[in-house]
Amino acid sequence: MSPPAPPAKGRVLPLVMLLAFVALGIGWRSWLHWRRYGATGFALFGGGSRLRHARNALLLPFALVLFAQAAVALMSPALIVPIDTRALGAGWQTAGAIVCGVGLVLMLGAQLRLGASWRIGIEEEARPGLVTGGMYRWCRNPIYAWWMLWMDGYVLLLPTWLSILGLLAWASAMRVAVRDEERYLLATYGDEYRAYASRVGRFVPGLGLWRMPTSSMSAE
Numbered sequence: 001m002s003p004p005a006p007p008a009k010g011r012v013l014p015l016v017m018l019l020a021f022v023a024l025g026i027g028w029r030s031w032l033h034w035r036r037y038g039a040t041g042f043a044l045f046g047g048g049s050r051l052r053h054a055r056n057a058l059l060l061p062f063a064l065v066l067f068a069q070a071a072v073a074l075m076s077p078a079l080i081v082p083i084d085t086r087a088l089g090a091g092w093q094t095a096g097a098i099v100c101g102v103g104l105v106l107m108l109g110a111q112l113r114l115g116a117s118w119r120i121g122i123e124e125e126a127r128p129g130l131v132t133g134g135m136y137r138w139c140r141n142p143i144y145a146w147w148m149l150w151m152d153g154y155v156l157l158l159p160t161w162l163s164i165l166g167l168l169a170w171a172s173a174m175r176v177a178v179r180d181e182e183r184y185l186l187a188t189y190g191d192e193y194r195a196y197a198s199r200v201g202r203f204v205p206g207l208g209l210w211r212m213p214t215s216s217m218s219a220e
Helices: 008-037 050-057 061-074 093-117 142-159 159-191 191-197
Strands: none
Touching: 008 061, 008 093, 008 142, 050 159, 061 159, 093 142, 142 159, 159 191
8 A cells, every 4th residue: 555645735845845945045145145245156166176067067957856856746746656654643744844944944044154155166266264153163064964954854745765865865965065165175274274173073063073183184
């Protein structure tokens, strides 16, 4: 017996959360950056290696797959084969919506805390200043951490193997992106960033600390 499809109200939630993420996390934040600093903050293809550009280019099809799945789940739910969530109880979609909402709000807070330093991608020649306050006192990459929480919520809202594959793919891409950003930050801020990375965890407080003293990038 196949698992029951969620009601119509529940089927619209994945698409709503995706639209909110793009509208607020990318559109509104980029517009605000332009209003305050005269630039959009987009730096996906402004420099770096061809391999980095290729990885960045995969963001668009990744987003399109998530949107396509959410649209099909809303308009033709019979075409979507969800994972059986009955063992999770009746509130699994409510939990997914809450997780998505919390992840998005906290991610926006982390983006705003960066101020002029916020970028989508890496702008090699930029030196806007190293941000170490707010959420960045406990986590070096709160934007990615909260984005990952949002992805967990999306999986709960639309529990399919494609969603889980997307979650795993994003986790892998996020790790690579963070490594690239750490190299840029080390090259740009040197000992200031090395000291910061030695006391603040990569995603979770206390985990992923850099070992000190060292003259090159080193992580646990």
